[in-house]
Amino acid sequence: MSDALLSVEGVSVRYGDFSAAESVSFSIERGHIVSLIGLNGAGKTTIVNTVMGLHKPESGRIVFKGEDITSLSTEKIVSRGLSLVPQGGRCFNRMSVQDNLLMGSYPRTARKKAKQTLEHVYELFPVLEEMKKRPAGTLSGGQRQMVAIGRALMACPDCLIFDEISLGLSPAVIKDIYNRIIKINREEKTSILLIEQDTKRALGASDSFCVMLKGRVVLSGSSSEIDPETLKKAYFGI
């Protein structure tokens, strides 16, 4: 745990009487990619939203860069260096692509480097520079996802969380986006947490994994050493 950049320690979340996550623990080391995989309703997004301060846990704590961030507000968590690319690439539809990206550099820590980071984002996603004046609402699903990734990168995060990035996208676009995620991790040493349902793709990209089922982590380990049969049983709960 000592080398961990982000640690989720025994986090439980409830929505009224419903327990959405129970004693969930995992950690991400600096520069690593971790995938959190599971079926729909397994509690993955609940955990991510809790890490980002959108939900408050009933118990447990979240530590980022050695600081307990459990009770911090979302904007403070973002300013500490954690960024989320939300499900469906939620963009500001009425704003231009460039304004969407600049919104990512809203935290004061990121503003000084905004121009430089914007150039870097355009290098990573050249199509966004071509479309910088277009309203984000007019883009395709894949392009919107690129805007969302670019916006998260504009905050110069130490850790990036991708929530079901492949949802609703074509296989070719997913492959392209995954290649860019790996590039971000390798070139910028940004730690990454991938939330996925597609186990093959997630394991192929990550160093380690956790499988969630019905709000609990039921299996974790190194992505390269997992036995497919054990993974299947844990994933489906059979």
Added chain:
Amino acid sequence: MYFVQIIVNGILLGSVYALLGVGMTMIFGIVKLTNLAHGEFIVLGAYLATVLAPVLGVDPVVTLVITVPLMFLGGFLLQYFLIGRAMKKGNEPALLVTFGLSIILQDVMLMVFSADAQHIVASYSKSTVKLGSIEISVLHLVLFAISLISILSLTLFLRYTYIGRAIRATSDDSDAASLSGVNINKIYAVAMGIAMASAAVAGLCVGMKWTYYPSSGGSYLLIAFVVVVIGGMGSVPGTLAAGILFGLAQVIGGANYGLLISYVMLLIVLVVRPKGIFGK
């Protein structure tokens, strides 16, 4: 020439109506709240200018240097500590808070300033200039300039500053804005501050153009509603366009039919384009 004179008067007057709606559209579009106290904020702005101009011995327009920041601060604090807290319990409690505020403000103004009609007089209030065969009131030109500068400044602020972008982003998707590091409660407070600052400017303009009383807020609120709905909730350029349409309707219809034409326009917009002319 009479027709041109009417159009010019309508446009000049319309800019003041647009100003009445600017604060309302900010709160509608960003905070998603109907601010029932907006009319009283405008009247408060008018009273502040009325009191300050003779005390400081300056032109009423100069009082904006004090009233705009003062009202901005008031709006910020009001949203952050009162309306924002009510909003956590739902939209209805927040709506009731603004209703309560409108009653309290009206009564306080009645106690302090009495029910007598007031009017802000400037040295150029009755002057006119001739442009060819068209005669234009200097006051109308001053009010037009104030309105245009205010609306243009607000548009540039929203488009090119970090806070302006955050305001637009919050209006689009507040959760996504929060994930970009925006403190939503502070942005709501800034939006209310801007709404009240615009009410200070609108108050000065209506005070210079018409007479007003502590109970005038209701009629300004109604005009603001009409302008905002026709222009499109949350759209500043839409508010300007709708204000000018409203102004033209008043000049063309006169005292008898002006309001009627405006309400018919409102009904047509609601049927044909419910989101308003510039609404998205």
